[in-house]
Each structure stands twice: as structure tokens, then as C-alpha cells.
Amino acid sequence: MDAEALRSKGAHPANVRPAAVPGYTIRIGKRATLVREPGSSAYGVLMDLPPNEIDALYSGPGLDAYRPEPVVALTPGRERIPALCFNLVAPPSPAEVNQEYADQLRELAHRLGLPPDYVDRIR
Numbered sequence: 001m002d003a004e005a006l007r008s009k010g011a012h013p014a015n016v017r018p019a020a021v022p023g024y025t026i027r028i029g030k031r032a033t034l035v036r037e038p039g040s041s042a043y044g045v046l047m048d049l050p051p052n053e054i055d056a057l058y059s060g061p062g063l064d065a066y067r068p069e070p071v072v073a074l075t076p077g078r079e080r081i082p083a084l085c086f087n088l089v090a091p092p093s094p095a096e097v098n099q100e101y102a103d104q105l106r107e108l109a110h111r112l113g114l115p116p117d118y119v120d121r122i123r
């Protein structure tokens with residue numbers, strides 16, 4: 001998630017910081033989601049959002065397919081933080097591709113300073 005994009009939609013993310021979710025990888029089809037993959041880590045941004053703002057963000061068209069999933073995020077300082085990650089109930093098949101969306105996510109990941117090897121895996 002991009003904190004600036006959320007702010008442009010009227011949200012108020014707080015305590016924004018980089019984090020990883022061990023045991024998951026990102027899968028991109030029409031939309032992006034995390035899927036379990038032992039030995040992998042998905043990288044992104046951990047932030048606090050009020051429940052009403054989360055509800056508003058995930059009420060848009062196509063976003064109702066996401067459900068909260070409890071995960072443990074790991075900060076660069078190795079702090080383990082319980083979090084909710086909104087994932088698709090039915091992840092896209094590995095054959096489903098949305099190159100434009102993947103390119104945008106890769107650019108965002110690069111801009112956020114996520115690990116280069118992770119940025120390269122965003123396809």
C-alpha cells in the first residue's frame with residue numbers, strides 16, 4: 001500500500017514503516033494479493049488505519065473480494081507485529097497476468113526502497 005495514495009483517497013495512515021511478512025509472496029493478476037509460500041517473504045508497508053477508513057477503502061468496486069487475514073509483520077529492526085493483511089479469497093492463478101499493474105507495483109516498491117531482489121520478483 002502506498003500511504004500517499006491512501007491520503008489522496010481521504011485516509012489518514014499513521015505509523016507508516018517498512019515491514020515483511022515471512023511465509024508469503026505476492027501474486028499479481030487483475031489484482032494483487034499475498035499467498036502463502038514457505039521460505040519466501042513479501043515486503044511492503046505497515047501502517048495504522050482507523051477501522052472506518054479500512055471499511056471505506058475496501059468497499060469499492062472489486063475490492064469486496066478482499067478479506068482480512070491475520071499475519072505477523074517483521075520490521076527491519078526484527079520487531080514482530082501482529083497485523084491484518086487484506087488478501088483475495090481466491091488468489092489469481094499463476095497464469096493470470098496484469099503487466100501494467102505489476103509495473104506500477106514494481107515502481108512503487110523501488111520508490112519505497114524495498115529489497116532489490118524482491119522488487120525484481122514483482123511480475
